[in-house]
Amino acid sequence: MLSTKKIKFDFWTIITILVILVFALFLIYPLLTLFVNGFRDTESGVFTIANYSRFFSKRYYFSALLNSFKLTFSVTFFAVLLGLPLAYFMSFYKIKGKTALEIMIIVSMMSPNFIGAYSWILMLGRNGIVTQFFKSVFNVDFPSIYGFPGMLLVFSLKLYPFIYMYVSGALKKIDVALSEAAESLGCHGIKKIFTVIMPLVTPTVIAGALLVFMNCMADFGTPALIGEGYAVMPTMVYSEFVGESGGSANFAASMATIMVLITTTFFLVQKWYVNTKSFTMSSVRPIKPEKPRGIGSVLMHAYIYIIAGLSVIPQCVVIWTSFRKTHMQIFVDGYSFKSYRDVFGKAVSSISNTYVYGFAAILIIIVIGMLVAYLSVRRKSWLTNLIDTTAMFPYIIPGSVLGITLLLAFNKGAIVLSGTAAIIIISLVIRRMAYTLRSSSAILYQISPSMEEAAISLGDSPSKSFFKVTAKMMMPGVLSGAILSWITLINELSSSVMLYTARTRTMSVAIYNEVVRASYGTAAALASILTLTTIVSLLVFFKVSGSKDVTM
Template identity: 30%
Template sequence: MKKRLPRFDGLTILQWTIFLFFLVFLVIPLLSIFLVSFTGEPINLPGSLIDSRIFSTTVEKLSHASLEGYQSLFGGSRYLTALWNSLKLSMGVAILVTLVCLPMAYAFARTDMPLKKTFAALATVPLVMPTFISSYAFTLMFGQTGWVNHIWRAFGGEGVLFEIQSMLGIVLVQIFFFFPYALWPMVAAFKTSNSNLEEASQNLGAKGWFTFARVTLPLAGPGIVSSMLLVFTISFSDFGTPIMMAPKNLNLIVVEAYREIAGFFNWSGSAILTVVMVLVAAFFFWMQRLVVRGKEYGTISGKPSRVKPVANRGVRTGLTLYTLFVMMVPILAVGSIFLSSIATTWGYQALPNGYTLDHYVTIFSRSSQNILNSLILASGALILSVVIATFVSYFVIRRGSSGLDFFSSIPLVIPGIALGIALIQTFNTPPLQLTGTAAILIIAYTIRRMPYMIRSTMGTMMAIRKEIEEAAVNLGASNLVAALTVVAPLMVPGISAGAILVFVTVVKETSISILMAPTDWAPMSLAVFQNLLRGEFYTASAMSILIIAIVVALQSIARKITRDPLY
């Protein structure tokens, strides 16, 4: 019996084209930076595949590979200190965010707390601000001339409440701007746990606090631990907060990696730190998945179970006030940025000395190119993401392509600064000399944010019955035509929501923009960062408000499409 050869139709060719995209722009850069960490010199893998001379040079470099760089990492150098500081920071933030979110998550899930919808809307505010803008907002609040410290001194305090450029400052910014990532999964965990077990505990005479500690928390445990690990990964990968707030004597791995590549062009150091960042982020991402999938915590029996809201008025009032306090910190941060954007001068008093709209006039006249660049780059990443993510979802669901499913998940565990360094190292020489161009910037944005798109399209794809597509094929359409004319229109809601989210996250992208964007293609986020470094704080604030306004408007549209509070 003859072995049946695989059929190469249009969809198969497209599937292999997407595989090639991931191979060239994700796998090869990661492999390259891994090899550079051993050789200490740039390696041109794409050129090695087509040019025998480059291949010989690469082989010679690999022949001198050593563990010297890794030995220096674990030999008490500043790299090891940076890694240890980053691990302490991320672990501390993960634990503190979990503790901060516990009362709020319980209030959302188990009480008739007033203003729930308002609080849910306020909880999206931290998600719309790039972290380096959040850091600047905290400086306006808690810096030496910040309005909070003006009030503090007016009531008899001395100096400042705390030094903003410190580990504590970084922790506070990340707590108040990362808590939504933990809040909603924890709300879901409290909602899905079986309340009948809690009622049984109380009927047996247990006090409310005992039931909460011994029944409610263990039932919600997987969701809580998963949220903690997620926040750890986000904190560890965050670039915006450390680059703005880390003092000179505080080494953090993301800042060290940026300085090694942008300041010293130290390929060995940047490569080693990139490999370490990817491994750490991947390990904790794997741990997060393991917590969710590794054990069975099911308590749903198939019978309807209605959760009775907590009746204690004191508990409800206390949780409401606590939630209001946490939500107000990001709101005050946005308000501080807005006041700075319309201030003539600010710093000598708690409020600005005067108000003006000249800073907005300035950004639209002087920085209009940065605004246009952001829109063009985000649109390019959006188009590329829509095409790739839509077909990845199709191939994973319809054809069971585990390979594409795996490749499309890799960006979830790669910090932005690590991806940027890998792409710069790989594409800074012929034959694919893309470093410094808009093309590589769009590709980097696409790879970094594509999982958001796939998250949206995958669910929509699963809801489309296969029989609809098969009917078109039976009527004579090819598989590719059926996918484009039948399946694609049905995926429009999921594509629309994912597209908006990709556009939003690209507009506020920090690490890749700062590391990779050339002068001619500097987006708004890079313009804000450069203005802050130059001391042009008021125009930086005006541009920040514009970014926030764009993100808020687009996220509102996404929320209406998906009805998802995380948008």
């Protein structure tokens, strides 16, 4: 006789089932729809591999993949080249103005990529400030910001802070005894760095490099604004999906599937490497920064100030140009508030949509993040581990791909969401939950289960003890992660540009549209509002978390 174990339908079992249903409907089902559509013929709907054959057989399409690899690997190399020495200098030496420099670096990291591209257009575009200066004063044609070199510059200056933040965190965990032991054995200077320090932080460098790689591979705004003839996968997928002539949703789905497979492969390889090569460091005596001396101090400070200065130039240029006078969308001499008046006259809905959708998404993220974190930490099982992994998976999915998956899944059938605010909010929740989920899990590990057990022993149900005790104690960590989720979602462009309509346009989409129309004044005003929101949100994060570190 077979015995069956009855499932106990308590509060957390019901929550587990609901979370599974939500992820199945809004993540697994859209991804399966994307995969299936990639194998469908556009005209007949029959299953075929023609879409993939077309991609790999035609150089026009396959070259976009090669271009993406060339760009992402180059950007990752230069990001490491910039961020690694910066982290070393800032960690091992007393740098004047360190706090201000770190805030500048973090602000540049959290601002959207496409604003950086737009600001460099204002400076180094065909009619840019720097371009015109060199042309009029020295009669020299300054190198163009468009194409591969421009994207390499913009991405490298935008993404090196990931390397800096990760490596800085790892260096803080190194015990000074290791350095002293190396020196006692005659290992000094550069030799000590490469034989002692670098092996310790290499897994962290790899983790940061993956983030750089993912961000560069997935970004749509920068290549769309300054890529011009240099086609990459996100712009190719976008043009194929929304193209008025020759476009094919099924062919775009096959390219999007290829992007998902690439990012997933790199993520799994990185995870395997880190798991096999990483180790735990206990910093009993953390390294104390020493005062640099001589010419080394001058060169070190010059390097740091130049890199940090170049990082915040985009934000400064955007804010400055937002106050310049414009006539027929062209900047003229003088300053005015005309661009802001235009923005609050014709783009106020984009501003309100950004905040409304953002607040709606962040509330959902907080609720789901707390529940999933509790399931993965307190109620460990293969199922809850699977839920936790599934919740983190969208972090490696390019935004444009996520937008396509949602459109393919909810454009027809029983649930039609395309063209609504709901589909944008869903994309923001799915894409930006990772920060809140990780911070919720981290804070939960620091809370003893005995607190919750005490509440249950006094008569509270498990669900009531969670809301009365655990949830309240989790809130500081949850809020710090939620603020980071908020910053990234209000700056989201890659998925929103695939999903928006005239009624649901957000600030990031409006900025992109204004730049494409060469309406740089209103674009600068909108970008300044978005930048100011990002800075204020970061200051709130620092206050809530009590830290100046932004880590993932």
